[in-house]
Amino acid sequence: MKIRVGVFFGGQSVEHEVSVITAMQAAAALDRTKYEPVAVYVTKELAFFTGENLLSIESFRDIPAALRAAQRVTLVRDGAEVHMTAYPPKKLRSSDMGVLHAALLAFHGTTGEDGCMQGMLETLMLPYTGCDVTASAIGMDKWAMKAAFMMNGVPCLPAARISRTEYYADTAAAAECAERGAGGSYPIIVKPYNLGSSVGIGLAHDRAELLTALEEALQYSNAAICERAITSLREINCSVLGDSDGARASVCEEPLGQEGFLSYADKYQGGGKGAKGSGSEGMRSLSRKVPAELTPEQTAQAQKLALDAFGAVGAEGVARVDLMLDTADGSFYVNEINTIPGSLSFYLWEHSGLSFTQLLDELLELAFKRRRRRDSLHFSFDVNLLANATLGGGKNGGKGGVKGGAS
Numbered sequence: 038m039k040i041r042v043g044v045f046f047g048g049q050s051v052e053h054e055v056s057v058i059t060a061m062q063a064a065a066a067l068d069r070t071k072y073e074p075v076a077v078y079v080t081k082e083l084a085f086f087t088g089e090n091l092l093s094i095e096s097f098r099d100i101p102a103a104l105r106a107a108q109r110v111t112l113v114r115d116g117a118e119v120h121m122t123a124y125p126p127k128k129l130r131s132s133d134m135g136v137l138h139a140a141l142l143a144f145h146g147t148t149g150e151d152g153c154m155q156g157m158l159e160t161l162m163l164p165y166t167g168c169d170v171t172a173s174a175i176g177m178d179k180w181a182m183k184a185a186f187m188m189n190g191v192p193c194l195p196a197a198r199i200s201r202t203e204y205y206a207d208t209a210a211a212a213e214c215a216e217r218g219a220g221g222s223y224p225i226i227v228k229p230y231n232l233g234s235s236v237g238i239g240l241a242h243d244r245a246e247l248l249t250a251l252e253e254a255l256q257y258s259n260a261a262i263c264e265r266a267i268t269s270l271r272e273i274n275c276s277v278l279g280d281s282d283g284a285r286a287s288v289c290e291e292p293l294g295q296e297g298f299l300s301y302a303d304k305y306q307g308g309g310k311g312a313k314g315s316g317s318e319g320m321r322s323l324s325r326k327v328p329a330e331l332t333p334e335q336t337a338q339a340q341k342l343a344l345d346a347f348g349a350v351g352a353e354g355v356a357r358v359d360l361m362l363d364t365a366d367g368s369f370y371v372n373e374i375n376t377i378p379g380s381l382s383f384y385l386w387e388h389s390g391l392s393f394t395q396l397l398d399e400l401l402e403l404a405f406k407r408r409r410r411r412d413s414l415h416f417s418f419d420v421n422l423l424a425n426a427t428l429g430g431g432k433n434g435g436k437g438g439v440k441g442g443a444s
């Protein structure tokens with residue numbers, strides 16, 4: 038029997054559409070001799086749907102029509118298996134929509150890349166690709182990520198975190214805090230703390246622009262990260278594949294934007310302001326140099342930093358680490374780790390001698406390995422605390438009041 042792989046995508050995220058593209062690319066690349074892809078599309082309202090039609094990009098030109106032709110489902114664990122069941126249940130036929138043996142996660146952004154879906158899949162005990170709950174959550178929070186980098190000696194820019202509450206309670210104090218955290222000079226870059234794809238990011242050259250940028254970022258997120266903007270910047274990205282037992286770095290790429298910083302249009306619509314590309318090629322359509330033009334020493338340094346960043350957040354599966362090279366003095370900083378990178382970074386692995394099909398195979402193997410490891414953990418002690426327990430209360434009250442306890 039083939040391994041039924043749920044290709045999970047969509048979700049409540051500003052990167053919902055990009056996720057559809059990643060999912061279609063991945064489903065098409067899965068080794069069909071071994072795996073059977075099953076679409077699990079999550080709408081922006083967080084309803085789950087399955088259906089053959091949801092494995093074809095054309096269906097997503099008219100999403101309401103695609104959903105009418107698909108089946109809404111919920112996921113349940115039944116004995117040793119995880120099944121999809123029709124919702125609402127069917128009256129005259131079985132509601133069982135089939136078993137899933139693993140989840141291939143192709144989400145980007147909130148609810149899918151930030152630990153939420155990972156948590157749901159943990160409770161279902163369904164193996165899933167990529168980072169676990171904690172690493173996913175750290176990777177989505179630009180502040181927690183910096184903390185993890187700094188604790189592990191990974192070079193990154195110091196910053197300030199300004200919450201919406203702080204900003205509207207005392208705007209001047211918040212602006213001062215932002216300026217101080219960013220190193221005391223302009224220009225300053227302001228980003229929502231938990232988004233991706235450059236959504237809500239602004240550049241400020243003075244206090245007035247800082248306030249505008251903060252207000253913009255705080256429309257998308259409850260907090261904004263402010264850091265020094267590197268003015269002589271080259272962006273270098275490197276993918277990492279593996280887990281804590283061993284990971285390797287891909288070739289590096291240099292994405293080439295047409296604006297001051299890479300915008301959503303640059304990343305997905307093939308150009309700068311006003312570009313009209315369909316975006317259907319996802320991250321592949323971004324103009325980029327692969328491999329990046331770097332000296333062998335710079336390449337080695339970038340790959341080492343990528344591996345260090347991957348380890349610092351406890352990442353697993355495939356991630357992309359985005360570095361900033363300050364050409365003024367040649368120093369590298371780790372900007373961020375993307376725990377479910379656009380197009381799963383397959384184009385970087387192709388350049389490193391691994392096909393997309395092989396990459397997916399490795400990701401699924403890692404997912405099964407993590408599940409096996411979790412399954413071998415003990416979740417109970419020999420002493421059955423509840424065998425003779427009563428809620429006695431008594432003198433000790435609370436915890437100490439449980440009789441027959443092992444504490």
Ligand SMILES: Nc1ncnc2c1ncn2[C@@H]1O[C@H](COP(=O)(O)OP(=O)(O)O)[C@@H](O)[C@H]1O
Nearest residue numbers: 226232233234235236264265266267270298299
């Ligand atoms: N400190 C910085 N200096 C200069 N440019 C930056 C800085 N931080 C981010 N950028 C630019 O903004 C883009 C988006 O920022 P990033 O932190 O990667 O957020 P996102 O999660 O939205 O991709 C980067 O790709 C880069 O072009």
Ligand SMILES: [Mg+2]
Nearest residue numbers: 234235359373
């Ligand atoms: Mg980025």
